[in-house]
Amino acid sequence: MTANGKNFASLSPFELKDELIKLASSGKSNRAMLNAGRGNPNFLATTPRRAFFRLGLFAAAESELSYSYMTPGIGGLAGIEGIEGRFERFVTEHKDQEGVRFLGKTLSYVRDQLGLNATAFLHEMVDGILGCNYPVPGRMLRVSEQIVGHYLSREMTQSTVPPSQMDLFAVEGGTAAMAYIFNSLQSNGLLKAGDKVAIGMPVFTPYIEIPQLEQFSLEIVPMNADPKAGWQYPDSELDKLKDPAVKVFFCINPSNPPSVCLDERSHARISALVKNERPDLMIITDDVYGTFADEFKSVFQTCPANTLLVYSYSKYFGATGWRLGAIAMHKENIFDAALARAPEEQRQRLHRRYESVTVDVSALKFIDRMVADSRAVALNHTAGLSLPQQVQMTLFSLFALMDEHDAYKGALKKLIRRRDTALHGALGVTVKEDKHSVNYYTLLDVEDLARELYGDAFAEWAVQQSSTGELLFRVAEETGIVLLPGRGFGASRPSARASLANLNEYEYVAIGQALRKWADELYVAYGKQHPSRKS
Structure with a gap:
């Protein structure tokens, strides 16, 4: 394997990522590998997960009602008759648990706001979480x-x-x-x-x-x-x-x-x-x-x-x-x-x-x-x-x-926008305001960044120095940072994709600082080759 990445030209960016991770993980023992290459978020919604797990306990109890005369540990298909009443008692008994409180609200919302049959909804959820039947209809419940x-x-x-x-x-x-x-x-x-x-x-x-x-x-x-x-x-x-x-x-x-x-x-x-x-x-x-x-x-x-x-x-x-x-x-x-x-x-x-x-x-x-x-x-x-x-x-x-004020959405949008600001701030470039941008990823355009940092002449020279693939391998080897090539996503200009979803804010600062250090070093090399052009 070569550090310039030419042997991996045919790979998908997501397969190339694994090679970059190997390279980024090697080298300096005190350096942390920062993988900004994949979009898997490091945040998640906990309330509906709590509800899922609590619903599973209620469903298991419902199942055991069918075969209560048998040896413990054996259940049957949950019955629909009286299930809503039993569920309301379950919610009352466990109302101190966030997931259960949410479940209780879903029944009201489904019935009173969506106009759906609450009993049919509850039975579908209980039967579904037990996984004891084939999906019917196959397309969706x-x-x-x-x-x-x-x-x-x-x-x-x-x-x-x-x-x-x-x-x-x-x-x-x-x-x-x-x-x-x-x-x-x-x-x-x-x-x-x-x-x-x-x-x-x-x-x-x-x-x-x-x-x-x-x-x-x-x-x-x-x-x-x-x-x-x-x-x-x-x-x-x-x-x-x-x-x-x-x-x-x-x-x-x-x-x-x-x-x-x-x-x-x-x-x-x-x-x-x-x-x-x-x-x-x-x-x-x-x-x-x-x-x-x-x-x-x-x-x-x-x-x-x-x-x-x-x-x-x-x-x-x-x-x-x-x-x-x-x-x-x-x-x-x-x-x-x-x-x-x-x-x-x-x-x-x-x-x-x-x-x-x-x-x-x-x-x-x-x-x-x-x-x-x-x-x-x-x-x-x-x-x-x-x-x-x-x-x-x-x-x-x-x-x-049910999140009428979009509190969850607002918190996530604020989170990823802060990360974007941290990355670009450490790089020393401005974040362009765009009402159409969602900031889940950022595409770091080599030419644009070089131009904003050191002008048009340097930008033109920097783009000609190496392919983006070579740059990404060098960045991974020297800094421990994993980015993906923009060209692998069909971008027409040399660029690198960074996910703003899967690292913490201070790590995006570290990425920005490392990339700025690389740009500064490149500018020094440019100045040695073109002393008359360097300001």
């Missing part, structure tokens, strides 16, 4: 789907797309959602080898790699955000969607790694384009970071009929290990319409594919086809996200819905 629908409606669409107009599929995180979506688009003939997919750049690296896999063989049309315009897409880039050969527009909103939301101009441009020129355009939007934004607006709100919305609970609730996510579709959508218009030969092929699932394949929605495809169709009867996972997802959703 009925009451849970309505609750998560309310959460996504509020957070992703500012309540403009009501949950009654959504279908949801509970999945194993956003990454599983993407795998299911691309697989089903291809299986149903909505995407074919050689089709073009427009991808907003920079982007989460696997989304560049998936279309290029042999099984999909799609042609990528990069849509490059402009760093000089706050990482928004210029009209000229958005207009690439006018090409009828572009079948899918895929974006992360807010973006990764720039962490910037689409502005109103972009939403208006996309909306007008879809309405007037590309009503057939399929859109996939990954909105995992939307809950960190102020008054977030998803493309699903702008173009609901055209959009597959992917949301993950991983980042906002600190739940990467839970693997919780959802795919949302509008009940009236172009995906189902395209299937209905499919040529007879394709419809016959799809009939053969799904005839074991339903007698009326033509009426099978695209979202339900994704459910079947997720289990190779033949195992559709055992499809679905595990029920304990769905319970935790529902409790996370209720926690956010």
